[in-house]
Amino acid sequence: xxxxxxxxxxxxxxxxxxxxxxxxxxxxxxxxxxxxxxxxxxxxxxxxxxxxxxxxxxxxxxxxxxxxxxxxxxxxxxxxxxxxxxxxxxxxxxxxxxxxxxxxxxxxxxxxxxxxxxxxxxxxxxxxxxxxxxxxxxxxxxxxxxxxxxxxxxxxxxxxxxxxxxxxxxxxxxxxxxxxxxxxxxxxxxxxxxxxxxxxxxxxxxxxxxxxxxxxxxxxxxxxxxxxxxxxxxxxxxxxxxxxxxxxxxxxxxxxxxxxxxxxxxxxxxxxxxxxxxxxxxxxxxxxxxxxxxxxxxxxxxxxxxxxxxxx
Amino acid sequence: xxxxxxxxxxxxxxxxxxxxxxxxxxxxxxxxxxxxxxxxxxxxxxxxxxxxxxxxxxxxxxxxxxxxxxxxxxxxxxxxxxxxxxxxxxxxxxxxxxxxxxxxxxxxxxxxxxxxxxxxxxxxxxxxxxxxxxxxxxxxxxxxxxxxxxxxxxxxxxxxxxxxxxxxxxxxxxxxxxxxxxxxxxxxxxxxxxxxxxxxxxxxxxxxxxxxxxxxxxxxxxxxxxxxxxxxxxxxxxxxxxxxxxxxxxxxxxxxxxxxxxxxxxxxxxxxxxxxxxxxxxxxxxxxxxxxxxxxxxxxxxxxxxxxxxxxxxxxxxxxxxxxxxxxxxxxxxxx
Numbered sequence: 316x317x318x319x320x321x322x323x324x325x326x327x328x329x330x331x332x333x334x335x336x337x338x339x340x341x342x343x344x345x346x347x348x349x350x351x352x353x354x355x356x357x358x359x360x361x362x363x364x365x366x367x368x369x370x371x372x373x374x375x376x377x378x379x380x381x382x383x384x385x386x387x388x389x390x391x392x393x394x395x396x397x398x399x400x401x402x403x404x405x406x407x408x409x410x411x412x413x414x415x416x417x418x419x420x421x422x423x424x425x426x427x428x429x430x431x432x433x434x435x436x437x438x439x440x441x442x443x444x445x446x447x448x449x450x451x452x453x454x455x456x457x458x459x460x461x462x463x464x465x466x467x468x469x470x471x472x473x474x475x476x477x478x479x480x481x482x483x484x485x486x487x488x489x490x491x492x493x494x495x496x497x498x499x500x501x502x503x504x505x506x507x508x509x510x511x512x513x514x515x516x517x518x519x520x521x522x523x524x525x526x527x528x529x530x531x532x533x534x535x536x537x538x539x540x541x542x543x544x545x546x547x548x549x550x551x552x553x554x555x556x557x558x559x560x561x562x563x564x565x566x567x568x569x570x571x572x573x574x575x576x577x578x579x580x581x582x583x584x585x586x587x588x589x590x591x592x593x594x595x596x597x598x599x600x601x602x603x604x605x606x607x608x609x610x611x612x613x614x615x616x617x618x619x620x621x622x623x624x625x626x627x
Numbered sequence: 628x629x630x631x632x633x634x635x636x637x638x639x640x641x642x643x644x645x646x647x648x649x650x651x652x653x654x655x656x657x658x659x660x661x662x663x664x665x666x667x668x669x670x671x672x673x674x675x676x677x678x679x680x681x682x683x684x685x686x687x688x689x690x691x692x693x694x695x696x697x698x699x700x701x702x703x704x705x706x707x708x709x710x711x712x713x714x715x716x717x718x719x720x721x722x723x724x725x726x727x728x729x730x731x732x733x734x735x736x737x738x739x740x741x742x743x744x745x746x747x748x749x750x751x752x753x754x755x756x757x758x759x760x761x762x763x764x765x766x767x768x769x770x771x772x773x774x775x776x777x778x779x780x781x782x783x784x785x786x787x788x789x790x791x792x793x794x795x796x797x798x799x800x801x802x803x804x805x806x807x808x809x810x811x812x813x814x815x816x817x818x819x820x821x822x823x824x825x826x827x828x829x830x831x832x833x834x835x836x837x838x839x840x841x842x843x844x845x846x847x848x849x850x851x852x853x854x855x856x857x858x859x860x861x862x863x864x865x866x867x868x869x870x871x872x873x874x875x876x877x878x879x880x881x882x883x884x885x886x887x888x889x890x891x892x893x894x895x896x897x898x899x900x901x902x903x904x905x906x907x908x909x910x911x912x913x914x915x916x917x918x919x920x921x922x923x924x925x926x927x928x929x930x931x932x933x934x935x936x937x938x939x940x941x942x943x944x945x946x947x948x949x950x951x952x953x954x955x956x957x958x959x960x961x962x963x
Contacts, residue, residue, distance in 0.1 A: 375861050377857060402863060405861065405862075405863045408861075410858070412857075412858055417855060418854045418857075418858045419855055419858070420859070420872070420873050421855075422873075422876035422877055422959075423872065423873075427872070431859060431862045431864060432862040432863060435862060435863035435864055435865070435868075436863060457671070458675060459672060459675050459676065462677065465677065465681065465682065466682050468959070469677050469682055470677070474675065479858075482862065
C-alpha cells in the first residue's frame, strides 16, 4: 500500500485543541497530523486521557479546535463554517459511541432512534421507504424486524451497540468515527461488533476512524495505526509494520504490555517502561518525521538517525 | 394424623425409588456411541429474540400506579370529593350571602345530625352545602393555577435551558422577581385589580411561574449535554427536536412531581389568602373563607371550624399522595 495511490478522505494538519481559557487553559491535543485514506480503518491508540476521543469529537465538530485544520473531502470543516455546510458535513461524518446505554434515547423506540437521521435529512421519500430502509438496516446489523417498536433498555449491551451502529450507518456516511465501540461490551460479543464494522467497510466502502486502547483489537481490525500520548501522535504506521518494527520507545513499551494468555511466556517477557524524560530535546525540538516509507515517528534529527541506524 | 404420615412415608419411598432408578439408568461411558447425539443447529434469530412482552411507557405507569392499595384508596377518596364538590352545589343552591334563616332559631347552630349532616352556622345555613361549594372554588383555583404555572414554566424553562442568550436575560428577571416576597406581590395585585376568582388566579400565577421555569431550566441543563443528546446532534437533529423528543420525555416524572407539589400548595395558599381577607369576592364561598369565618367558633361550636379543615386536609393529602405515587410510577426506573 502506497500513500500516493490512495485517495485522502480526511486530513488533519497541526491540530490543536484547548479546553478552558486563561489560567485554567489546558491543551488536550497538539501538533496532530495524519491522513485517513478512503475505505481504510485507521486506528488511534493511546492510554486514557491521551486525547483520542477529543480528536474524534473535533472531527465531528463537537469539540471546537483552537488551531490547525481538519480537511474533509478537500474542504476545511473546523473553525467557522456556514450552517448549510455544517449540515451537509454532519450527514457524511457519523459517530459510534462508547457506551451504548448512555448514547441511546431511552424514551424512544428503536424505530425512531434509527430513523432520526432520515427525518433530519429527508433521506426517505415517504413513510414506506423509511420503514423499508430501517428494516433493511436492522437486518444488516442482525436485529429482528419485530424489535422495531421496542425501547433500548429491553436490549442487551451488544444489541444496543448494534442499534447505535445502525443509526449511524443508515445515513450512508463517508467516515465513521468509532469511539471505543467495544470497550463497554462483554468479551463474547466484541468480535461480533468488530466483524460488523468490517462488513460495512467491505460492502459500503465506509471509512473508519477507530479509537481504542486495546492493541490486540486494533491489530485485528485496522489498516494503519497512530499511537498517541499526552495529546501528541508519537508513531504512525501500517498495522503489521508497527507491530513488527515499533520505533518509538513508547510504542515499544505499549507492545510489551499486551497480555499474553500463556503464563510461561508471560513470565519470561520483560516489560519495557517508557520514561518521557529519556528524550533529549534541549538542542533540537522533535517533529513528525518519516523514518521509513509510510512509517512516521515523532522525534528530532539525532533520534531519527539513531532509529534509522537501529533498523539496518 | 396417622394417615397423613403414612402417605408422606409412602411418597418418600417412591421418591427414593425413582432416584435409584435414575442412578441405574446412567449409561456406562464405553457404551456411548455417536448415535446417542444429534446435531443441533444454532438458531441465530432465536438468539436475538426478547422474551418479555412489549413495553409501553404509560401502560407500565398505570400498572405501577395501581399496585399500591393506599393510592387506590386515596384515588377513590379524591374522586368522591371531586364529585361532591362539583355536583352537590348544583342541587343545594348554596348562597353565602343568604341570611333568610337568621331569625329561625331552630335552624341555627345545629350540631351535625340526620337532617344537617355537618350542622348549621349562625345564619342557619347548612355547613354541608357550604363545604362543597367552598371546596369547588378551592379545587378550581388550585387546578387552574397549577396548570397555568406548569404550562408556562415548562415551555419557558425548556427554552431557557437550551438558549444562552435567553438565559442571560431570564436570569436577571429571575433574580429580581424571586427577591420580592410573593405574598407582597399577590396582595398588591389583588388590591390593584380588585377581588375576584380570575383576579386571584392572575395574582397567584403572575410571577410564581418563574420559579417553575427556573426549576425546569436546571433540569433541562442537566439533560442537555448527556451523551444521547450529543449523539442526536451528530445525526443532525435540531435543538427544538432534541428538546421535544429527547429531553422533555425524560422529564415527565419530574414534571409530575412538581405538579403534585404545586396543586395542594395552591389550594392551601388560597385558604391562607382568604383567611387574611385577600383575594376572592365577598359572595364567593371557599374553604379558606369558611375556615376564617368559623375560626371564632373553634371552642363553642368546634364542628364549624374543624369540618372544613378536615375536608381541606383530605383534599391536599390525597392529592399529594396520588401525585407522589404517580411521579414514582412515571419514573421508568421503577418499571420492570
